[in-house]
Amino acid sequence: MRVFSDNTLLLPMLYCCFSSAMSSSLYSSCQLQGQFNLNGMHKTGDVILGGLFANNLFSVDFDLTFTSEPQLPTCYSFDITGFRQAQTMAFAIDEINRNSKLLPNVTLGYSLYDNCNQLGIAFHASLSLVSGQEEEVTLEENCIGTPPVHGIVGDSSSTRSIAISSLLGLYRVPMVSYYATCSCLSDRQKFPSFFRTIPSDAFQVNAMIQILKHFGWTWAGLLISDDDYGVHAARSFHSDLGPAGGGCLAYTEILPWGDDPAEIRRIVDVMRKSTARVVIVFAHNSRTINLMQEVVRQNVTGLQWIASEAWTLADVLQTPHFMPYLGGTLGIAIRRGEIPGLRDFLLQIRPDLHHGSADGKSVVNQFWEHTFQCRFAPAPASWVEAGGELCTGQEVIENVETELLDVSDLRPEYNVYKAVYALAYALDDMLHCEPGRGPFSNNTCAHLQRLEPWQLVYYLGKVNFTTTFGDQVSFDENGDSLPIYDIMNWVWLPDGRTKVQRVGEVKRSAFKGEELTLDEDKIFWNFESKQPPRSVCSESCPPGTRMARKKGEPECCFDCVPCSEGKISNKTDSMECTSCPEDFWSSPQRDHCVPKKTEFLSYHEPLGICLTTTSLLGTFICVLVLGIFIHHHSTPIVRANNSELSFLLLVSLKLCFLCSLLFIGRPRLWTCQLRHAAFGISFVLCVSCILVKTMVVLAVFRASKPGGESSLKWFGAVQQRGTVLVLTSIQAAICTVWLVSASPVPHKNTQYQSDKIVYECEVGSTVGFAVLLGYIGLLAVLSCLLAFLAKNLPDSFNEAKHITFSMLIFCAVWVAFVPAYISSPGKYADAVEVFAILASSFGLLVALFGPKCYIILLRPERNTKKAIMGRCTTK
Structure with missing residues (x-):
C-alpha cells in the first residue's frame, strides 16, 4: 500500500460539531472542512445509493511540498469497462424504480464517483459519499443524522475495499463490493458492514483445489503477487492443501512488484527445473504479462497453467505470441450473467455538452471521445474535428461496434446488478416491517426518514432473492454471497485464432455443498497427447x-x-x-x-505315513507274537514264569503301538485328552507286567534256597494280577486328576512361524505331565534294578537278563526323549514323542519276546521241560 499524496488520513475527522451558544437550542451546525472535486454521476431520489467505479485507469500525482495544500491527482486514460459497470448500476436503479412490486412509492437515486483506479481518490470519494458535499449541515444535538447515502456499491479492488470498509465499518455504513475478492474481508470483527456479490479468494482457491483433485494433480507450483490479493490466497492454499486436501505445492514464489528482470528470470528458472507440470498464477494480468514474456524467452513449454480470476479473461495474453505456451490454460472466472434491457439502456447515452468537468469533459463525454475518436470543447458550439470525424452529438451509436454495447459476456457488471438489487431488497424488507414486531429494541422498526446505517446492515444479512438469470443471492454471517465461478479454457484454434470457452462451473449451494461440474470433452489440452498431464511429486504407492x-x-x-x-x-x-x-x-x-498355512503331524505327509506304518507294523507283530504264544501255550517256554503276564504284556505293547496313532492328525479336544492318558496307562501296564515278572523270577530262585519256600505264597497268580492292577490304577488316577484339573486342549501356536498355524496340544498342567512321565520312569528304573540283581541267575530259568536289556533300552529312549521333545518345534515335537513310543515299544517287544519266539519257531528242541530245568549254562 503506497502512501497517500494528500491529507487523506486526516479525513476521518471530517466532521466538526459546534455546540449552540444558546442552551435552549436543540440543533447543532457542522461545517465541512474541505471539499473534493471528483468526477461523478448523480441522480436524485428518496434514497441515494453510492457507487465507486474505475472510469479512468491512471493518474498523475503532484509532488508533496508540505508548504501548500495537496491537489487531487489528474486522471486520464478512459476505462470503458469501468464506465459500463457504472452504467449498469444506473440501469439497475432505473429498473427498480419502474418495478411497482419492489420499493413501491420510493424512488432510488445514485451518486457514482470515479476512483481513478487509485486508493487515495477512492478514499476521497467514499468520504464524500458518507459526509456529503454541503458546506454546512444541521444535525441534532448529539451530532448524528442520516448520511447522504444509505449504502455503497464498490469497490473494485481488494486493497481499496479494505481501506474504505475499515472506515465505513466504524459507522456501520453498508458497502457491497462487486469485485473485491480478498478472503481477509470476511473478517466480521474488522469489517462489520462489508458485503460482496463476488466469491472470496478462499472459494476461488477451493475451486482450484477441486480442479487439482479432479485431475489427480497432487504436485503444483504456485506463483502469487505481493499484495493482499496474492498473500491471502497463498495462506488459503497452504491451509487447504495437503493429504486431506489432495496435494501440495512444489514452490511458492512472490511475483516481483516491478519489472526486475533478474527476479523474474529466477522465478522462471525455478519453474523450468521443477517436476511440477501444473502452475497456478494468482496475480493481476499486469504481473502475469512480465512473467509470461520471460517464459517465452526461456522457452518453458509443457506446463499446464491455472489462472486466477484476475487474468483468466485478459485479452492482452490471448495472442499468438503467448498461445504456444498458454494454450489450454484453465482459469477461474466470475459468473457470467444476462441483464435484459441493459443494451437498450446503454444506447440512450448521449454527450452532455453543457456539464463538463473541470477539464471540460464529463464522464459521458469521455466515453464519446473514446468511441468516436473525436474532441470537443466545453462550449456546445465548439466541436472540433479530430481523426477525420466531427462529433455533433447526433451520431447513430447503434451503428458503431463498441465495447460498451457488448453485453454478451457480463461478469463484473452482473455482480454490480446483484449488489444494487441486494440493497433494494434490504430496503424493501425494512419498509415491510410491521410496527411492534420489528427486529430492533422494543420490537421497533426502522424508518426511512431516520434510517440508521446499521439497520440496513441487519436487513442486508437477511436478503435472499433470485435473479432473472436464475442465480440465488444471499449473504452468510461473514457477508459473503453463495459462491459460484465459471471455469474457462483457452482454446488455440488451428487457424491461429484464440477463444476462451466455458467448460464447467464450481459452486456452493445451501443444500448440496460444493459442486464441481466439468465437460472434459470440450477442454483443449496443449499437449501432444491431447490428454491432461500428470503432475505428481511421487508416483502413487500401489497396494502392498x-x-x-x-x-x-x-x-x-x-x-x-x-x-x-x-x-x-x-x-x-x-x-x-x-x-x-x-x-x-x-x-x-x-x-x-x-x-495361514496349517501345520500338524498329518497322515498324508511322508513323516506321518512312516510313523503310522511303523505303528501298525508293531501292532501286527504283537498280534503275531500273541498268536504264536496262544498256539504254543502248552509248551514249557510259554508256561514258564506266568504265561498270563506274557499275554498281558503283549496286549499292553499292542496298546502302546496303537496309542501312538493318537499323536498323528489334527489335534482335537478328545485326542489331546486321550493321547497322554492312553500313553501313560499303556506304558504303566507294560512296565508293571515286566516288574512283576522280574519279582517272580527273584522269588522263584529265592524259594529254591533252604527256607525260602514261604516267599512264593506272596507271588501267586492272584497277587501278580493284583499288583499289575494296583500299579496301573495309580497311573489311571494320576491321569484322571490331570484331566479334571487342567486338561490338555488343542492350541493354535504362531510362535514358531508367524505365517503358519501350528496345531498342537497344550499339556494343560506341566506338573501333571511330569508326574505321569515320572511314574513310568520310576517303575522302569525299579524293574531295571531288580532285573540287574537277577542277571547272574542260571540262564535256563533266567529272564532277568532280557528284562535288564529291555529296560536299559526303554530308559535310554525316554532319557533322550526329554531334551529332544523340548527343542523340537511344532509337529516335530509330536513326531519325537511318537518315535520314543515306537522305539521303546519295539525295544521291549524284541528284547523280551525275540528269544522266546526264536526258541519256539527255530529251536523247538530247547522248548522242553528238561531243557528249561537243566542247570547247565548255555554257551
Missing part, C-alpha cells in the same frame, strides 16, 4: 506398500515402503499397513490376507 514421507520434503513427496510380514494395504496410496486377522497372513504381494 505404504507412503513414507521424505524428510524435509513436501507432504506429497514420499517413498513407497513395502508392508512388513503379516500386514497388507489393499488401496493405492495407503498411509498405513493393516494387520491381518489372527488366522490369516499377508500374501507375497502384501495386498491381501490369505489363510
Whole structure:
C-alpha cells in the first residue's frame, strides 16, 4: 500500500460539531472542512445509493511540498469497462424504480464517483459519499443524522475495499463490493458492514483445489503477487492443501512488484527445473504479462497453467505470441450473467455538452471521445474535428461496434446488478416491517426518514432473492454471497485464432455443498497427447506398500515402503499397513490376507505315513507274537514264569503301538485328552507286567534256597494280577486328576512361524505331565534294578537278563526323549514323542519276546521241560 499524496488520513475527522451558544437550542451546525472535486454521476431520489467505479485507469500525482495544500491527482486514460459497470448500476436503479412490486412509492437515486483506479481518490470519494458535499449541515444535538447515502456499491479492488470498509465499518455504513475478492474481508470483527456479490479468494482457491483433485494433480507450483490479493490466497492454499486436501505445492514464489528482470528470470528458472507440470498464477494480468514474456524467452513449454480470476479473461495474453505456451490454460472466472434491457439502456447515452468537468469533459463525454475518436470543447458550439470525424452529438451509436454495447459476456457488471438489487431488497424488507414486531429494541422498526446505517446492515444479512438469470443471492454471517465461478479454457484454434470457452462451473449451494461440474470433452489440452498431464511429486504407492514421507520434503513427496510380514494395504496410496486377522497372513504381494498355512503331524505327509506304518507294523507283530504264544501255550517256554503276564504284556505293547496313532492328525479336544492318558496307562501296564515278572523270577530262585519256600505264597497268580492292577490304577488316577484339573486342549501356536498355524496340544498342567512321565520312569528304573540283581541267575530259568536289556533300552529312549521333545518345534515335537513310543515299544517287544519266539519257531528242541530245568549254562 503506497502512501497517500494528500491529507487523506486526516479525513476521518471530517466532521466538526459546534455546540449552540444558546442552551435552549436543540440543533447543532457542522461545517465541512474541505471539499473534493471528483468526477461523478448523480441522480436524485428518496434514497441515494453510492457507487465507486474505475472510469479512468491512471493518474498523475503532484509532488508533496508540505508548504501548500495537496491537489487531487489528474486522471486520464478512459476505462470503458469501468464506465459500463457504472452504467449498469444506473440501469439497475432505473429498473427498480419502474418495478411497482419492489420499493413501491420510493424512488432510488445514485451518486457514482470515479476512483481513478487509485486508493487515495477512492478514499476521497467514499468520504464524500458518507459526509456529503454541503458546506454546512444541521444535525441534532448529539451530532448524528442520516448520511447522504444509505449504502455503497464498490469497490473494485481488494486493497481499496479494505481501506474504505475499515472506515465505513466504524459507522456501520453498508458497502457491497462487486469485485473485491480478498478472503481477509470476511473478517466480521474488522469489517462489520462489508458485503460482496463476488466469491472470496478462499472459494476461488477451493475451486482450484477441486480442479487439482479432479485431475489427480497432487504436485503444483504456485506463483502469487505481493499484495493482499496474492498473500491471502497463498495462506488459503497452504491451509487447504495437503493429504486431506489432495496435494501440495512444489514452490511458492512472490511475483516481483516491478519489472526486475533478474527476479523474474529466477522465478522462471525455478519453474523450468521443477517436476511440477501444473502452475497456478494468482496475480493481476499486469504481473502475469512480465512473467509470461520471460517464459517465452526461456522457452518453458509443457506446463499446464491455472489462472486466477484476475487474468483468466485478459485479452492482452490471448495472442499468438503467448498461445504456444498458454494454450489450454484453465482459469477461474466470475459468473457470467444476462441483464435484459441493459443494451437498450446503454444506447440512450448521449454527450452532455453543457456539464463538463473541470477539464471540460464529463464522464459521458469521455466515453464519446473514446468511441468516436473525436474532441470537443466545453462550449456546445465548439466541436472540433479530430481523426477525420466531427462529433455533433447526433451520431447513430447503434451503428458503431463498441465495447460498451457488448453485453454478451457480463461478469463484473452482473455482480454490480446483484449488489444494487441486494440493497433494494434490504430496503424493501425494512419498509415491510410491521410496527411492534420489528427486529430492533422494543420490537421497533426502522424508518426511512431516520434510517440508521446499521439497520440496513441487519436487513442486508437477511436478503435472499433470485435473479432473472436464475442465480440465488444471499449473504452468510461473514457477508459473503453463495459462491459460484465459471471455469474457462483457452482454446488455440488451428487457424491461429484464440477463444476462451466455458467448460464447467464450481459452486456452493445451501443444500448440496460444493459442486464441481466439468465437460472434459470440450477442454483443449496443449499437449501432444491431447490428454491432461500428470503432475505428481511421487508416483502413487500401489497396494502392498505404504507412503513414507521424505524428510524435509513436501507432504506429497514420499517413498513407497513395502508392508512388513503379516500386514497388507489393499488401496493405492495407503498411509498405513493393516494387520491381518489372527488366522490369516499377508500374501507375497502384501495386498491381501490369505489363510495361514496349517501345520500338524498329518497322515498324508511322508513323516506321518512312516510313523503310522511303523505303528501298525508293531501292532501286527504283537498280534503275531500273541498268536504264536496262544498256539504254543502248552509248551514249557510259554508256561514258564506266568504265561498270563506274557499275554498281558503283549496286549499292553499292542496298546502302546496303537496309542501312538493318537499323536498323528489334527489335534482335537478328545485326542489331546486321550493321547497322554492312553500313553501313560499303556506304558504303566507294560512296565508293571515286566516288574512283576522280574519279582517272580527273584522269588522263584529265592524259594529254591533252604527256607525260602514261604516267599512264593506272596507271588501267586492272584497277587501278580493284583499288583499289575494296583500299579496301573495309580497311573489311571494320576491321569484322571490331570484331566479334571487342567486338561490338555488343542492350541493354535504362531510362535514358531508367524505365517503358519501350528496345531498342537497344550499339556494343560506341566506338573501333571511330569508326574505321569515320572511314574513310568520310576517303575522302569525299579524293574531295571531288580532285573540287574537277577542277571547272574542260571540262564535256563533266567529272564532277568532280557528284562535288564529291555529296560536299559526303554530308559535310554525316554532319557533322550526329554531334551529332544523340548527343542523340537511344532509337529516335530509330536513326531519325537511318537518315535520314543515306537522305539521303546519295539525295544521291549524284541528284547523280551525275540528269544522266546526264536526258541519256539527255530529251536523247538530247547522248548522242553528238561531243557528249561537243566542247570547247565548255555554257551
